[in-house]
Amino acid sequence: MLGLAGLLTRRNLIFTLMSIEIMLNASGLAFVGAGARWAQPDGQVMFLFILAMAAAEVSVGLAFVLLFHKRQLALDVDAASEMRG
Amino acid sequence: MILLDLILILVTGGIASWIAARRSAMVARWITLASLLVNLILGIGIWIAHLGRSQSNPARWFVQCNFNWIPQFGIRIHLAIDGLSLALLLLTYFLGIMAVLSSWREIRERVGFFHFNLLWVLAGITGVFLAMDVFLFYLFWELMLVPMYFLIGIWGHERRIYAATKFFLFTQLSGLLMLIAIIALAILHHQSTGIFTFDYEQLLKTALSPRAARLLMIGFLAAFLVKLPAFPFHTWLPDAHTEAPTAGSVILAGLLLKTGAYGLIRFVLPLFPGPSRELAPILMSIGVAGILYGAVLAVGQTDLKRLVAYTSVSHMGFVLLGVFAGNEIALEGAVVQMISHGISTGALFILAGLLQERMHTREIAAMGGLWETMPALSGAGMVFAMASLGLPGLGDFVGEFLVLLGAYRANVPLTVVASLGLLAATLYGLRVAQNAFQGSNPHHWKLPDMLPREWMVLGLMMVGLLWIGLYPQPILNTVRPSLAAAQQSAFTQEIVRR
Amino acid sequence: MLQLLWLVVAIPVASATLLALFGSNLSRRVVAVLGAGSVGVAALITLLIGAVFLASPPMGNVYVQHLWTWMSSGGFTPEIAFYLDPVSLLMLLVVTFVGFLIHLYSVEYMHDDEGYARFFAYMNLFVASMITLVLANNLLLLYLGWEGVGLCSFLLIGFWYRDPQNVRAAAKAFIVTRFGDTAFAVGLLLLFTRLGTLDIQDAMHRAAMQWSTGSSIATAAAALLLGGAVAKSAQLPLQTWLPDAMAGPTPTSALIHAATMVTAGVYLIARTHVLFTLAPSIQFLVAIIGTVTMLLAAFSALAQRDMKRVLAYSTISQIGYMFLALGLGAWSAAMFHFMTHAFFKALLFLAAGVVIHAVHEQDLYRMGGLRKELRLAFWAFVIGGSALAGLPLITAGFFSKDLILWQSWAGPNGNAWFWAAGMTGALLTSLYTFRMILLAFYGPQQLHVRAKSGLAVRVSLVVLCSLSLVGGYVDTPPHFGGTPALSNFLNSVLPPLEEVHIGPITETMTVLSASTVFALGLWLAYLIFGPKRSRQPAQNLLEQLWLAGWGFDWLYDKLLVRPFQWIARKSAADPVDVPINGLAQVTVLGYRALRLTQTGQVRWYAAGLALGTAAILAIAFVAR
């Protein structure tokens, strides 16, 4: 999926978050589609949930981005690899 | 109930001496000694109480105690004692006392914790010899390891960590294999009878398909052969024995190895009669291989304790040979061998300990000509060396000869090869006796001879060996019924004489 | 009276224990009293018992004293019980008596040695085990004594433990004999498994019942026992340990390596003669071994420089005679020769001890002309020597050897070859004996004598001298009094001597030729080694070979010792450990490999997530 690709390729944290967003929405879309197939509202309900959650996630994520930026003036994900092994 | 006490005394004694050690090390030592003495006396009491019985009445157990524990799986705290357990228990406490006395001066720091571990190992061993519930047996089997691991790992010599870990891993892996076998056995019993039980006597009645029996037996064998140790699963032993402190080596060689043999006799033979008969030739050959391999490697060693360790491999090979030879003589010989090997090898380790205490080395090359400075100790060394090379009149000979005698019926060529072990034994026996004590004294050692305490320890052990060597009958009478019971199922008909 | 039998063992054991435990704190006097006294008492008791036994023979000439059942397991019930019959009585008398004399001798001889108490402890222990061996009523107990004497011999050879030479010699003796012992042990296994008992009498009886003559089992059993006997009695091919065993103190050599222990093999075979008669091939083999050993050892004795080594080889050769006798089926002849040999060989050794003590030298070629200063020793040597060489009529050795020689022709298995070999042996014997005496006591004196012998030594020497002279009259051939007392005495146990081959060789002829070879040997010795001749040892190759005891040592060293040591050294690091440590290595490698996956990079982790998902999807669909 596009989102995944983005997640893997882009080094910039912002982009990373965005691609996560995309992935979430994709699955949301899938729900809607499924809901449509069975003509049930549940799909849309689920989609709403997902949106809310995505929002929450991204907000926290952005907070991290700020902190991280403060620390090492960069938005490079790979910079965040102190811990390994 | 008294059986439970045997264990509890040791457990509490251990804790007590740990606490007491904060005040003074001496107290801790005395507490340990006392609790062991009490147990020894209790054991002798049981013996006296049932001396006559062991022949006369058919009842299997002298004393029993049996409580519920985990009812869902029919796991019970079932302890019982018969001749075999009794003999081994007496050995346990005897050697335990010897171990405490021999480490009287050797252990200086953390005395309390040392004796705590010591007593807990012995408690575990006691449990192993008493447990008649297979699950409980496994618990004690494992309980032995942990304190022993600490004994080696904390008070051991240079490569103690390596040795201790190796010991633990070997025994643990093999133990887990046994655990699976135990569980599988219980489940099979459950499937056939609908009741969950781990009780020894119940499981004896389990009907097993030959294939299942063989697999389960292999599970049990894994644990026991590693513990015995049988070639080629022995490599943990030289390291552990060499690195352990004196007391540790004594208990390892004298008792832990015996738990393996005990397991073979108590569980493998009666639980899996069929496979034991099928696999007997293989196992006997393993035993013989161990006899020769251990002996040859012993000759090659330069480290005194390591040498003695390999002699244990050789001696326990005799035990394995005897257990699966499949007749009364060999089996009884195996038991005698277990006991006398416990004493003789234990004594040799104590001796090595005394030497290391004085010379701060275990290298045989660094010794030589010690006779002129320590005649008494050297004399003792000579005696025990002779014992371990199987000199008639001393314990080991009786065991080995009976084993060979029985094995000869089962398998002539193997026995002939095994008797070459006696020859190899001469070589390492002389290596101990001569390279350490005789010859010139190139390093000009001037060392104090044995102290009264050390005299007492080694003297008692000599007496023990002489007793077994010249009049083993009491032991034989004590263990005979249990061995017979173990065998009836295993070798219903003795291999016919040709 | 006979009930005292157990004391004969118990007393030496007791004193040995006392000496071992407290010897270091006791005064030499006490030690001497304990050490020699205990054996003396044992000897006295033996005399009493012997007297009673002769005066009023018990039922069937046998007295058995049961002490306790050693062990009892699955029908295997060896006892600690003593069995007294003429044969064991004879052995018992010799052991305790010669034993006592040698102890007496040692009281003085070892007096200045630091290990005085230790020495007597070992010696007493030896006497005890030897007596056990002799009196054992079952083979296991006999084996106990057998190993016991082996141990004591080991301890005494290495008595002066500071010299690595001695230590090595001790080890050699122990290991070589242990070869035989192992064979012996296997023999016991076989006997019990097939006969169901190790009680000597029962076993022999059942064997005679169950096994046909020449049956493979009987052969095997006999062969195994023979293995034990060969090693103990230093016969081919296991004779190599005895010459080195001379490293021990001289009394030890006298008692253990001449008079008693080394003849245990003879005793064993005599005891189990039934087996050997059931296995003719093996019995014949015994004769062959005896003959060959006798000759080879005699040649070696001829080339030795060391006085004690000469005696050692002569011992081997004389035991060869006994084996020959056994092989011939002349059991009582073997016992007879054992007895006389015990007397004169002990005498020779003790005398040699005196000489060595006096001049601190064992090399014959450095001695010479000692006869003036060491009169007693000289006469002891002359008497002992002529007994060994078989000086007709007046020495014990003559009669016993003559009996064997005659049997080697006339006996059931006898033939001309054995007879001839026996004669050659006799010739060599007298040759090397007188070589020794001439070299040591004639010619110019080179060393001055430091020590004179005291009372104890004199007494024991004199007694032994007289015994080696008169000891032979207990059993004389027809022409000379003809009182086969000993043979008759032993007949209740050992089958009587029979004479199947008559003519062309007659007994008279044997006697005469024996006497001639004696004289011939003496004359040759005088020619070659006499006072007038050069005193340099000939250096030709043959003698070198003889000196080295036919190079057996060299052979065994190459064939057995070195290969084994090599294996032991190579495998010391326990090859089995390698694969196991390898396993450990593998796990560590696994760790290293997996560790690489923990890069710490989010994107890599995300990729891992994706790949993982892909993987399980793949599995899922492949599996369907």
Added chain:
Amino acid sequence: MSRTDFVALLPLMIVPATAVILMIAIAIRRNHKAVAVISLGGLVAAFGSLAFAASVLPRQVSAFFILDSYSFLYMAILLCAAAFVFLLAYDYLNRRQKHPEEFYLLVLLATTGAMVLVASRNFAAFFLGLELLSVALYALIAYVRAESISIEAGIKYLVLAASSSSVLLFGMALIYAESGSMELSQFTAAMIHSTGHANPFLVVTGLMLVLTGAGFKLAVVPFHLWTPDVYEGAPLPVTAFIASVSKGGMFALLLRWFHVNSGDITGVPGLVLSILAIASMLTGNLLALRQTNVKRILAYSSIAHMGYLLVALLAGGALGAPAATYYLTAYMVTILGAFGVMTALSGRQHEAMSLDSYRGLFWRRPLLAAAFTTMLFSLAGIPFTAGFLGKFYVLMAGASASRWVLLFTLIVSSTIGLFYYLRIVVVMYAQPEGAGETENPDDTRTLPVPLPATLALAALTGLVFLLGVYPILFWDTMVAVTRNLG
């Protein structure tokens, strides 16, 4: 929504309610002690309400929640775990945090999430609970702002958790698309006959994707990569929380919906799960083999332990579920204890992570060391500890389902595991020389263990032995509770 429903939901409400109260409290005035007390009180109240509500079980509240003895049991366990986390955290926070109050808030929320997971009955509830848990965790992990590694850990966890949950969602979507119902019981159906559907392709894919999501939370190979970093980066109490509560909640759900009582799991899901289990057991233990950072060691070991749990899950049958439950409980107790000791040993600057900081511990702080030893042995499965009986039950279950391959992997890998547990033990009992003291003199030796932590540790150690020696207390209930699953 009737009154009984309300009663039944009580526990699920009290916890978030407490959170709300906390918010207000904090807004009014910051007071660590008070906050701690309130939150503990909340947990206790919730616990009590469990007992109270137990009368109306079992009950299905709306399409979202299923409240039966099973979910209640797990809720109870989770609540206790959270309580222990509080007790351990209190002093830790005192020592190294200016504003420790929000911690409780977040933990309470996360706990709520976990409880929702346990009780959830359809995809929506599942998703809600999961996200509630995760989002709270993001914050918690990066909670101690002093440490840059915490932030790193936070970012990693966020990115990965988010993407994994999106995968999970997609999977659910697919299943929904195929079956047309949001019921979690679809899983069970799918487990049993994934081929039975009109379009198995979708179902299987969905199932696998769901597994990915779940596997990520449980840190099962190959979804484990985050574990060590997050464990290391997160503050110790949080690590303890992740290890116990978040995994516990997730596994409870998995056990409920993937467990098949009729017998063991077979077919494709069975195969996949087995592979995951084996991979986890081996990988986890191997990765920990030479680690020198205790936190990471425990992280890796947790991977292995999840593998053991999967074995029980796979075994199924009458024994599987209770065995898994027992093992999980034992594991939670033990791991809480282990991290508890580490927390108690951690000073102002450093957490006691490096192996060296444990050198000779036994001779300085015998009791703490003894407790730690107990925990390690329990993890290693030495008899008389909870871990052993847990393993024993798992083996029983596996053996009765005759899943021999899994069992042998289990014992082999746990032998490997023993090695590194022993390494820690050895260090603790080694002579107290070496880097031990010099590195961080302020703590580990002088540091007093405060009352709450002491209580918690004592209780946990006690529990470990109780679970190890007298299992009857728990076993029966677990059997009863899990009887009517799947």
